[in-house]
Amino acid sequence: MQLHIILNAYAGSGRGLKRWRSWQPALNIPYILHTTDYRGHGFKIAQEIAQQTKKQQRPTCIVIIGGDGTIHEVINGVLHCEWITIGVMAGGSGNDYARTYPTFQTVEQLIDFVQQPARRRHDCGVVKLQKEHAFMNNCGIGFDAAVAKVANDSTLKRQLGKIGLGKLSYIYFLIKELFIFKPFELEILIDGERHHIHNVWFATVCNQPYFGGGMKLSPASETDDQMLEVIVVHNISAIKLLFLFVTIFSGTHIRLQEVIQLTGQKIQFTHKAELPCHADGEILTEPNKQMQFHIEPLSWYATKNK
Secondary structure, eight states, X not given: OEEEEEEOTTGGGGHHHHHHHHHGGGOOSOOEEEEOOXXXXXXXXXHHHHHHHHHHTOOEEEEEEEOHHHHHXXXXXXXXXXXXXXXEEEOSSSOOGGGTSOXXXXXXXHHHHHHSOOEEEEEEEEEESSSEXXXXXXXXXXXXXXXXHHHHTOHHHHHXXXXXXXXXXHHHHHHHHHTTOOOEEEEEEETTEEEEEEEEEEEEEESSSEXXXXXXXXXXXXXXXXXXXXXXXXXXXXXXXXXHHHXXXXXXXXXXXXXXXXXXXXXXXXXXXXXXXXXXXXXXOSOOSEEEEEEEEEEEEEEOOO
């Protein structure tokens, strides 16, 4: 099996690079190292590897050392390439991928996998704006995306990340956005059934349970059930919304009447205003007054724990 490593040295305020430097001396099998230099570079590297792998028809493992953003880029670059298996050494700040999908905890686990591969297929969600974006975790609009946008653009997150406290920046910006963000009206069409929802704070389409660095937003989501879950939070005060974010970590927010959960394969969001939008925590800047989602069943491979 051919081994490619894609390293985002800046992930987790340098955590990815530190992890790679600690692992590299013990990695005594052949590999090709790629480093990302800019946003979107992981997608380009992965796409080129996928094209070569298809021509060679050679089993290949791409190991990502980085966070959910880098993983998001790579999966978009290799979707539907049956010769490629995705492996991860989590090195970001949120690491929601690692809460559901298997990751390599030691160099020995990676070496064992290359010598005796075991892998598992997973679904991917796809959102269509001006172009299509695949997401392995979730994609949504509204308050959560607004918090992610200001946090990702802030120097505060980078400064706190250097001392391992990057998540605190999200708490700060979450409280700040509570007094700025304005709820919106949303129409959801899901597998032919129409829902009109008022005073929406955020709506998120989920392929796995976790988002936002460990919040269990969609407890029922599974990565291989060929379904997507929609979580909508609406008609709630700012103070109660803050309480709701506390309950999300345990998944008990689903019991609240202000939380709607829907399940389907084809979904459409329609709303009047342009809203902050994210896929796997990465901000999407395309117009989003109408968004279409669908599931790509069992469309990529990840490593499987033995």
